[in-house]
Amino acid sequence: MSRLIQRREFLKRGAAGAFGLTILPGLITRGAPSDRLRVAHIGLGGMGNAHMRWFAAIPEVEIVALCDVDKNHLASTLQSLKELHPNTQAKTYEDFRHILDRKDIDAITCATPDHWHAQIASLAFESGKDVYGEKPLSYDVAEAQLMLKKLKKHNRIFQLGTQIHATENYHRVAEIIRSGAIGKVHTIRLWKTGNSPGLGFPKPQTPPPTLNWDMWLGPAPWADYFPERCHKSYRFFLDYSGGVFADFWCHIADIAWWSVGPRGLKSVVARGEKTDGIADAPKWLDADFEFDNVKLHWTTEPPNVPGAAERGIGAWFEGDKGTLICDYRTRSITINGETMEDIPSISQTIPQSPGHQQNFVDSVKSRIQPESNLEYAREMTLPMHLALISWRLGRKLEWDHKKERFRGDAEANGMLSRDYRKEWDLV
Ligand SMILES: NC(=O)c1ccc[n+]([C@@H]2O[C@H](COP(=O)([O-])OP(=O)(O)OC[C@H]3O[C@@H](n4cnc5c(N)ncnc54)[C@H](O)[C@@H]3O)[C@@H](O)[C@H]2O)c1
Numbered sequence: 373m374s375r376l377i378q379r380r381e382f383l384k385r386g387a388a389g390a391f392g393l394t395i396l397p398g399l400i401t402r403g404a405p406s407d408r409l410r411v412a413h414i415g416l417g418g419m420g421n422a423h424m425r426w427f428a429a430i431p432e433v434e435i436v437a438l439c440d441v442d443k444n445h446l447a448s449t450l451q452s453l454k455e456l457h458p459n460t461q462a463k464t465y466e467d468f469r470h471i472l473d474r475k476d477i478d479a480i481t482c483a484t485p486d487h488w489h490a491q492i493a494s495l496a497f498e499s500g501k502d503v504y505g506e507k508p509l510s511y512d513v514a515e516a517q518l519m520l521k522k523l524k525k526h527n528r529i530f531q532l533g534t535q536i537h538a539t540e541n542y543h544r545v546a547e548i549i550r551s552g553a554i555g556k557v558h559t560i561r562l563w564k565t566g567n568s569p570g571l572g573f574p575k576p577q578t579p580p581p582t583l584n585w586d587m588w589l590g591p592a593p594w595a596d597y598f599p600e601r602c603h604k605s606y607r608f609f610l611d612y613s614g615g616v617f618a619d620f621w622c623h624i625a626d627i628a629w630w631s632v633g634p635r636g637l638k639s640v641v642a643r644g645e646k647t648d649g650i651a652d653a654p655k656w657l658d659a660d661f662e663f664d665n666v667k668l669h670w671t672t673e674p675p676n677v678p679g680a681a682e683r684g685i686g687a688w689f690e691g692d693k694g695t696l697i698c699d700y701r702t703r704s705i706t707i708n709g710e711t712m713e714d715i716p717s718i719s720q721t722i723p724q725s726p727g728h729q730q731n732f733v734d735s736v737k738s739r740i741q742p743e744s745n746l747e748y749a750r751e752m753t754l755p756m757h758l759a760l761i762s763w764r765l766g767r768k769l770e771w772d773h774k775k776e777r778f779r780g781d782a783e784a785n786g787m788l789s790r791d792y793r794k795e796w797d798l799v
Pocket residue numbers: 414415416417418419420439440441442445466468483484485486488506507508533534535587588589590602603604605619
């Protein structure tokens with residue numbers, strides 16, 4: 373038997389033994405196909421339109437409402453929906469609370485900017501609706517805690533919109549690592565290239581009459597309008613998000629949490645640079661995290677490991693028997709200096725996802741949480757928030773993972789939450 377085949381046999385046995393047969397919750401029970409799910413989409417910019425198209429393609433779903441604080445986005449998304457479903461009866465709303473009042477709606481999707489995610493999801497849970505919500509899960513740590521509390525209290529379903537989670541590649545990477553193929557993983561390196569732009573120094577303008585700027589700002593501090601602060605590029609302002617770092621963290625940290633499950637965070641230290649414009653998210657950010665079971669590093673430049681330079685986003689896993697590097701679509705594994713692009717004979721113990729949105733729909737029917745559920749999403753997102761706090765304060769922070777508080781640092785603890793504008797404090 374060649375060394376390669378021996379290794380494949382080992383990997384195969386390892387995968388079946390260590391991980392066992394795991395069936396995704398969403399695949400266990402499918403509700404009756406006649407049960408049509410009535411869905412509303414809230415936030416209709418770039419990602420909200422993707423939501424609308426994805427859900428419009430699911431036969432069990434009927435899109436019954438659309439909502440945006442920008443009348444132009446509302447009108448153009450309704451037009452796109454009519455092109456897909458000419459007989460649509462979907463109603464349009466500027467204020468999402470009218471959607472939550474409707475008893476005939478089962479689920480919402482939320483693709484507003486980050487600073488609205490938690491309040492909209494929490495109020496949706498309270499009104500008995502399930503939520504497919506965009507990443508990052510929330511604006512800050514306290515909001516994610518609140519979301520989890522409300523989800524449990526109201527027994528709702530939540531799927532984080534990290535659609536890459538559903539890809540075949542991520543499923544197989546998680547399976548290979550969890551099988552023990554590269555041994556015990558002690559170091560993880562994650563990276564995403566590309567800086568957050570400064571956006572110049574635009575002058576305040578009167579908001580367009582088609583935009584409800586006060587509601588767009590919602591719980592965030594009041595700020596004068598200029599287009600750079602609003603659609604799409606809001607993500608480069610700390611009042612609403614956290615730049616490229618916060619934007620991409622979940623997509624690639626996901627595979628680290630699924631494969632290894634970093635736990636017992638002890639400390640975080642982040643370095644970075646301010647942009648040279650009005651946008652105040654970090655131009656770039658690097659961070660080191662120490663967990664009980666693994667060390668995790670985030671960098672803006674690819675790390676100095678084989679195969680990283682050609683990947684703009686990626687994850688590197690270093691175990692005591694080998695290494696694995698991957699991105700959204702590719703993976704390669706190196707054991708004893710020999711590199712394989714794939715391990716064809718590994719048994720597939722994690723079934724392929726039916727699709728990220730279908731997984732959510734299945735979960736709404738079965739009442740079994742989907743793959744990127746809120747509990748999982750919260751664990752995976754929390755270190756991102758802490759790294760932003762470390763960067764803002766310019767110091768290393770010690771974390772008590774049981775209490776979910778920084779040790780001996782009142783200033784840092786004060787940044788785990790923020791006060792909402794009074795009129796938009798809805799939860
Ligand atoms: N999963 C992914 O791959 C992915 C990709 C892109 C964006 N996203 C996420 O999707 C979200 C939206 O990003 P985007 O790029 O589409 O931004 P965008 O600015 O293009 O769209 C946001 C939309 O939300 C609307 N909005 C703001 N406040 C609202 C409110 N209170 N009620 C209703 N509508 C409101 C805005 O008017 C706008 O139309 C972000 O959280 C982002 O991180 C996820």
